[in-house]
Amino acid sequence: GDPGLPSSAMYxxxxxxxxxxxxxxxxxxxxxxxxxxxxxKPLLTPEIVIAAFALIGALFVPIGLASLHxxxxxxxxxxxxxxxxxxxxxxxxxxxxxxxxKTCTVTMxxxxxxxxxxxxxYLIDGFYQNHRRYVRSRSDKQLRYxxxxxLTSDCVPEGDTADHAPIVPCGLVAWSLFNDTYTVRVNGVVxxxxxKDIAWKSDKNNKFGKNIYPSNFQKGRxxxxxxxxxxxxxxxxxxxxxxxxTAALPTFRKLYGRIEKDINANDNVTVVIQxxxxxxxxxxxxxxxxxxxxxxxxxxxxxxxAYLTIGGLCLSLAMGFLVLYMVKRRNFGDPSNLxxxx
Ligand SMILES: *[C@@H]1O[C@H](CO)[C@@H](O)[C@H](O)[C@H]1NC(C)=O
Numbered sequence: 024g025d026p027g028l029p030s031s032a033m034y035x036x037x038x039x040x041x042x043x044x045x046x047x048x049x050x051x052x053x054x055x056x057x058x059x060x061x062x063x064k065p066l067l068t069p070e071i072v073i074a075a076f077a078l079i080g081a082l083f084v085p086i087g088l089a090s091l092h093x094x095x096x097x098x099x100x101x102x103x104x105x106x107x108x109x110x111x112x113x114x115x116x117x118x119x120x121x122x123x124x125k126t127c128t129v130t131m132x133x134x135x136x137x138x139x140x141x142x143x144x145y146l147i148d149g150f151y152q153n154h155r156r157y158v159r160s161r162s163d164k165q166l167r168y169x170x171x172x173x174l175t176s177d178c179v180p181e182g183d184t185a186d187h188a189p190i191v192p193c194g195l196v197a198w199s200l201f202n203d204t205y206t207v208r209v210n211g212v213v214x215x216x217x218x219k220d221i222a223w224k225s226d227k228n229n230k231f232g233k234n235i236y237p238s239n240f241q242k243g244r245x246x247x248x249x250x251x252x253x254x255x256x257x258x259x260x261x262x263x264x265x266x267x268x269t270a271a272l273p274t275f276r277k278l279y280g281r282i283e284k285d286i287n288a289n290d291n292v293t294v295v296i297q298x299x300x301x302x303x304x305x306x307x308x309x310x311x312x313x314x315x316x317x318x319x320x321x322x323x324x325x326x327x328x329a330y331l332t333i334g335g336l337c338l339s340l341a342m343g344f345l346v347l348y349m350v351k352r353r354n355f356g357d358p359s360n361l362x363x364x365x
Pocket of ligand 1: 299300302
């Protein structure tokens with residue numbers, strides 16, 4: 024507008040009272056409609072930016088170093104056994120024949136002292152537990168409630184037996200339950216692998232019923248994996264509970280049990296494997312993992328490296344800005360530095 028004119032000249036309608044209906048429809052004055060709400064507009068001065076980067080760097084670098092150190096402390100042994108535990112020719116025929124002897128012995132030497140509890144995992148590669156039709160092939164209601172035993176429609180083809188009795192637990196996830204077993208000896212002495220409390224407590228208490236027992240399970244023509252003891256309720260079938268928490272990636276490890284005894288450096292660990300599970304027909308592989316744990320869990324350098332990268336980046340940005348700030352300093356709000364001929 025023209026600052027020379029009084030406001031009454033700019034808005035003549037307002038001065039005429041409410042004869043014009045347009046003026047009466049004007050919304051009531053409020054800070055919101057007039058966009059006068061208080062707002063925060065932080066001023067990013069060089070000091071603040073440099074301090075912020077330096078602070079993030081100073082926080083992240085120690086966290087990264089601590090995580091990396093903890094991960095390095097973890098002792099982990101991985102032994103792949105799927106190739107060495109079957110004859111070279113006709114692997115699938117060997118594994119599918121119920122009369123062949125699947126016993127297989129592997130020996131490992133422990134490189135460093137391992138503090139208990141030592142976690143025993145099986146590692147499977149190339150098994151897509153995340154496949155859409157596999158993941159859905161289960162009945163969570165049936166696992167939880169006794170009255171829902173007949174709810175097997177999601178489980179086809181592992182829903183009902185040939186004579187229409189419901190399979191409990193139904194579906195491909197349960198059907199394909201892992202069935203290799205391990206017996207561990209340390210320096211020739213049999214060492215217990217404790218299989219209690221390997222599943223999540225919340226799964227045991229809330230997802231698998233205490234009064235539901237397996238029935239008609241693994242009785243079909245094609246055996247997918249392990250059988251279940253029909254006198255143990257589902258909430259105590261921890262191998263099943265672990266298996267049914269499906270993995271998100273095709274390479275996964277699942278907890279098999281824990282060794283609750285320390286193992287010393289240079290001890291010989293002998294594991295007698297019943298190599299039952301058929302990963303051969305789909306080109307997968309299997310491995311046995313023994314691992315100690317630290318406060319960040321198992322061996323994984325990723326967190327530490329990620330923290331160190333971000334922290335290092337922030338510190339170098341802070342340094343760079345500090346140098347620039349000291350070399351090419353200009354006063355706040357001084358526009359003269361913007362001109363070409365300063
Ligand atoms: C183990 O699972 C395989 C399928 O992966 C099956 O062919 C075999 O019969 C099962 N063996 C035992 C002992 O459960």
